[in-house]
Amino acid sequence: MDIKVEKVADPKKRTLPVFKEVESLLDRIRNRAFEMFSGRGFGDGHALDDWLAAEREFCWPAGKLVEQDKEYVLSLTLPGFEPQEISVTTTPREVIVHAKTKTERKGEEEAQKGAKEKVCWSEFRSNDVYRRVELAKDIDVQSVSASLQNGILKIVAAKVETKTQKPVHVVPVSSAA
Numbered sequence: 001m002d003i004k005v006e007k008v009a010d011p012k013k014r015t016l017p018v019f020k021e022v023e024s025l026l027d028r029i030r031n032r033a034f035e036m037f038s039g040r041g042f043g044d045g046h047a048l049d050d051w052l053a054a055e056r057e058f059c060w061p062a063g064k065l066v067e068q069d070k071e072y073v074l075s076l077t078l079p080g081f082e083p084q085e086i087s088v089t090t091t092p093r094e095v096i097v098h099a100k101t102k103t104e105r106k107g108e109e110e111a112q113k114g115a116k117e118k119v120c121w122s123e124f125r126s127n128d129v130y131r132r133v134e135l136a137k138d139i140d141v142q143s144v145s146a147s148l149q150n151g152i153l154k155i156v157a158a159k160v161e162t163k164t165q166k167p168v169h170v171v172p173v174s175s176a177a
Contacts, residue, residue, distance in 0.1 A: 001147060002146070002147050005145065006087060006088065007144060008089060008141065009092070011091040011093060014091075018087065018096055019089075022096055022130055025058060026132070029051070033053075033054040036050040037050045058130075061099075063076040063077070072159065073154065073155070074095055075153065075155075076131055078097075078151055078152070080151065081148070086146075087099075092138040092139060092160070093135050094133060094134050095133045095135070096130070097153065097155075098130050099129040100129070101127045135157070137159050137160070138159065139160060140157070140160050143158040
């Protein structure tokens, strides 16, 4: 199933709400990673582990980025989400995925209305997932496509074709003897 992709060609035009939401989330991740780091006494060698653990706490889905000759392919796990609950935003150097679903909880009111069941406890909750991926090379934002199949979101982004430079003429240097 295809997913709509919001395409922002000018990376300086960050007016969409998703940019502000991701910045806020990144601030929370930074603060949590620092808490973990400082909790261990500021020891060297675990900063990346702290960052990744903080990301996992804030609902970053597992993913994989593959760079091919002419494109990037980003795959993210989003089980339980429907295509209409997923938004993808791209700029020339980044991809942002936001998925949001809400699970309604039946409560006491429905039990009083004659419902035959009462929820005793539930681990279902709203899921608000973000993932931001920076790319090493520019992509053609107009060609980005996204699809969801079996809980895996697949985003394909063509790299911007760079004009090939003229071959460099190498001049051999002889030793003075």
